[in-house]
Amino acid sequence: MRRPSSTEAEVADELAAVRPALSGRFDAERPGARAAVLSRLWRAFAHEPLPWIAGREGTGDGLVLRLADGRRLTGPAADPYRTDAYVRVVHLDEAAYDDPERLMTDLAVPHSAGFAAELGHSAASLALSRAGQPPAVPRDHPDEWPLSDWGWERRVVDGHPYHPGCRSRPGFSVAEQLAYGPEHGPVVELGLVPVPADECLVTGAWPRELRDGRTLLVPVHPWQAAHVLKRPCEQGIPARPLMSLRTLAVPGGPHVKTALSARLTSSVRDISVASVGASADVSRFGQELAARLDGLLHVTGTLGAVAAGSPDLAAVLRESPRTYAAPGEHVVPVAALAGFGPAWAPQWRAAFARLALGVGLRLLELGVALEAHGQNLLVVLSAAGAPLRLVYRDLADIRVSPARLARHGIAVPDLPARMLTDDPVALRRKLFGSLVGGALAATAGSGAALGEALADAVRELPPTADVLALREEPLPVKSLTLMRTSPASAGDLWTELPNPLHAG
Known part of the structure; x- marks a missing residue:
């Protein structure tokens, strides 16, 4: 030793x-x-x-x-x-x-x-x-x-359930982790950087309180201000950090996604200028598709986004998921369910799997593959804890099939080219890898428990090509360690895991 x-x-x-x-x-x-x-x-x-x-x-x-x-x-x-x-x-x-x-x-x-x-x-x-x-x-x-x-x-203390870099925060001192890590429960004072409006790309409605005449006030994470922008910022917005660290909840207001040019787990958390430009169209498209799912899925809307000429100085304002909760209901990130009592009951896991798989596969059939991991996917619970419907946030990494949309008479929106693919393997990897190999697997906690929950849910699904692939083929997931040790390879790398439905 x-x-x-x-x-x-x-x-x-x-x-x-x-x-x-x-x-x-x-x-x-x-x-x-x-x-x-x-x-x-x-x-x-x-x-x-x-x-x-x-x-x-x-x-x-x-x-x-x-x-x-x-x-x-x-x-x-x-x-x-x-x-x-x-x-x-x-x-x-x-x-x-x-x-x-x-x-x-x-x-x-x-x-x-x-x-x-x-x-x-x-x-x-x-x-x-x-x-x-x-x-x-x-x-x-x-x-x-x-x-x-x-x-x-705050309950998501251990970070990503399967990534060895689950809590890697290089560039953050101990004092900064205590000051900015959501698991420590801090209040973070977001800075405000004034930028002339004619130097900014803005989509959606940028709020009046973040304008000063012809100047826009861009929310900035204090770590970003100190280490990347290297400039003092006027403190203007007290907020609570969420599990992504760079997104924060303003009490009584929106969620603010900030640029954070640090490598956390696998990615550098900046906001591309292209994503700001597409944010309103992507948000509108996601909400229109969700409206086809009989109230079982809501997508948080993007209220406004701004990029001040660089991914290092940008911000996105989004609805709080609580917008879609009725009085007495709870909106819970799926990542938080690992420490949630009912999540360990087989009948609860089966009900949640039926809801999540049903929504995810219906949307995939229409032409959209969600990256429905435990951070992006939230579940609305009744006052007693029953899973009622889903909320999805952050559409930046979805995949969209123009051919599937056309098959259902849905117009193809003006989306970034990287989002578009008709490859069924790429579409299934996106959904199955995040939802089944990520959100549902982590909630179950073992292959046997995951297989049991999936078996009940899959029996009720129509035998589409996607459902047959889920039943019969190995489960695709990202090769997280291979990606971290393959600097010459851009984008996601994949592996296949034993199908949990075939356990035993």
């Missing part, structure tokens, strides 16, 4: 300086955080097409990986849909590793050094996120459920 990574030690030292009262809890959370990241990493080793892995061999309750250079990695059998931190130790030949950063460093495969640093940051930041949580409260009773947007999103 190796000593803890240097990244953890650095975070511990900084925490001792800025929030010493958390140091004890941080130390207590470090082993569990390492195991959580190692479990995600082991899933990738077991199921992604990593070029330096030459073969895989199951050994009952274990797994042996033969590396291209002759070394061997051994660890437990890997359920690709499991979400608990079940991998505590793996062995590289005879050496035992409980630290994902040191394991990746000693593997020394192509492009592993930078990824190892991300893993160390992910584990340290995850320990910090867990350390900052308030005492546990009961979650099964509606009286204990949050009433605000950010209250639910």
